Amino acid sequence: MSNKIIDRIVELIFNKKGYDVKILDLRTLTTITDYFIICTGDSDTQVKAIADEVDKQMRAEGVRSWHTEGYRSLNWVLIDFVDIVVHVFKKESREYYNLEKLWGDAPSVTAVDPILKIPVKRKPGRPKKIKSE
Numbered sequence: 001m002s003n004k005i006i007d008r009i010v011e012l013i014f015n016k017k018g019y020d021v022k023i024l025d026l027r028t029l030t031t032i033t034d035y036f037i038i039c040t041g042d043s044d045t046q047v048k049a050i051a052d053e054v055d056k057q058m059r060a061e062g063v064r065s066w067h068t069e070g071y072r073s074l075n076w077v078l079i080d081f082v083d084i085v086v087h088v089f090k091k092e093s094r095e096y097y098n099l100e101k102l103w104g105d106a107p108s109v110t111a112v113d114p115i116l117k118i119p120v121k122r123k124p125g126r127p128k129k130i131k132s133e
Contacts, residue, residue, distance in 0.1 A: 021111035
């Protein structure tokens with residue numbers, strides 16, 4: 001069951017243009033949860049949109065979160081589904097808290113965007129304009 005839920009959460013994150021999605025398998029390291037899903041958004045609005053989409057769609061599919069937090073600051077929103085905890089970060093907060101390093105002993109996988117078929121390390125941006133002289 002967890003793999004289907006993980007796949008669905010990852011899909012929802014990519015639908016809202018979240019990026020640098022990592023899945024950490026914590027089953028052999030702790031009893032607090034089985035998996036972390038970590039992703040990044042570029043703004044408060046995007047972090048909120050990703051978190052809202054995950055919580056709303058999973059609830060509609062019968063998977064209710066047990067706890068959420070971080071909606072006030074929108075630097076790091078946590079959605080706790082008990083066996084799976086989703087962390088939606090703004091880039092600066094993700095670098096500061098560095099959960100991947102903190103849980104460095106956990107096996108991890110970089111999720112692949114189902115449309116692009118590649119891992120998205122950062123949000124695709126517009127090409128920079130080159131100044132003409």
